[in-house]
Amino acid sequence: MSETENQRARIKGVFSSEKIAKVGAGATVRKTTQTMYWFAEEDEQGVITIQPLNPNYVPSGPKQEIPKEEFLEQYAPExxxxxxxxxxxxxxxxxxxxxxxxxxxxxxxxxxxxxxxxxxxxxxxxxxxxxxxxxxxxxxxxxxxxxxxxxxxxxxxxxxxxxxxxxxxxxxxxxxxxxMYDQATEYYAKALELSPADENLHYNMARACFAKADIQNTVEHLRTALRLNNNLDIAKKFLEYLKKNKLLPQNISGAEPKVSD
CATH class of the missing domain: 1.25.40.10 (Tetratricopeptide repeat domain)
Structure with missing residues (x-):
């Protein structure tokens, strides 16, 4: 199968699922069927992600992955x-x-x-x-x-x-x-939970920490950014600025990443 054919074969579109629920109690109990609509999409690795449709007919809310076999068995194309x-x-x-x-x-x-x-x-x-x-x-x-x-x-x-x-x-x-420095640091902290190896996020976090006069975390995030990418010039220049202005905390140990003159 060619790459183009493989792409055409991927699942993408709206599908429905049915959920049977019991309503009432005792002799009055009855079963009802609830139909749910989902937007489904299959990626290059064959992982299928579904997202519910809201009352305005657009995909909205959290996405979830579902095994392909289960999807094919329980979801009908619409x-x-x-x-x-x-x-x-x-x-x-x-x-x-x-x-x-x-x-x-x-x-x-x-x-x-x-x-x-x-x-x-x-x-x-x-x-x-x-x-x-x-x-x-x-x-x-x-x-x-x-x-x-x-x-x-x-x-x-x-x-x-x-x-x-x-x-x-x-x-x-x-x-x-x-x-809005508190929001900025919370924002980058959340992002770093999901992408801890993103040197640009560490650099941006350093900028936000510096704005709060939190030099300790400023330097730590700069050093992490440079460990991840020693060619990140803006981080090198920022660290050099801190050195020249004698802003490096005394309790930071370990060798500094190499910075340009």
């Missing part, structure tokens, strides 16, 4: 439901978010806020829309509203997935620039 309900809803949602992002890029933050808000009424857990609204509030310096979005994002693991890396980085930098 191609007509996908084409008539789900695809148009996803398409409209993405258009709304794209419109909001254009408004934000053009500095029209109030129109951006309106469109992001509309998107979140369709899917309150949409990562792209949450990031966009949070960034819009940070653009305006509305840190209280931005903190509400931060509290929502920090609870969702999808926030830190690779597909959201660009928005993730922008949001972390904006938190720091708006002097």
């Amino acid at each position: 191609p007509e439901f996908y084409s008539s309900k789900v695809y148009p809803s996803i398409r409209k949602l993405n258009q709304t978010i794209a419109k909001a992002e254009r408004h934000r890029d053009n500095g029209d933050t109030y129109s951006a806020e309106y469109e992001f808000g509309h998107a979140l009424r369709v899917d309150e857990e949409n990562i792209r829309a949450n990031f966009g609204l949070g960034l819009t509030y940070l653009d305006r310096g509305e840190t209280g509203k931005a903190d509400n979005i931060f509290q929502r994002l920090i609870k969702m693991e999808a926030t830190f997935e690779a597909e959201h890396k660009h928005l993730f980085n922008d949001f972390g930098i904006s938190l720091r620039k708006n002097e």
Whole structure:
């Protein structure tokens, strides 16, 4: 089978599952069947991930992996439901978010806020829309509203997935620039739980720690970043700055990573 044929064979679309439940008690007990709809997708390794559809017909909420044999046995394809309900809803949602992002890029933050808000009424857990609204509030310096979005994002693991890396980085930098240092360090700490070997996350955490005057953790994260990637020049320059200004804590032991002159 060619690579193209293999890609075509992957599972992707809307599927339904049925759950039988008992209602009532004693002589009045009866069985009811509840139908659930899911968006399912198979990756290159053959792992199938399912995500429930919300009442607005868009995939929303936590994803879960399911064995292929179990999936094929318990889930039925719903191609007509996908084409008539789900695809148009996803398409409209993405258009709304794209419109909001254009408004934000053009500095029209109030129109951006309106469109992001509309998107979140369709899917309150949409990562792209949450990031966009949070960034819009940070653009305006509305840190209280931005903190509400931060509290929502920090609870969702999808926030830190690779597909959201660009928005993730922008949001972390904006938190720091708006002097939301506690949120920034909590944000990067959560990200590091999921990606402990990401040198850029360690560097960004160092920046956030430095803003809080936490020099001990600043240096530790810089050194970790350089252990992971000794060619990370911005981390070298930051560490050199700390050395020149005699800001290195005396209780940090061990050889320093080599820095440029």
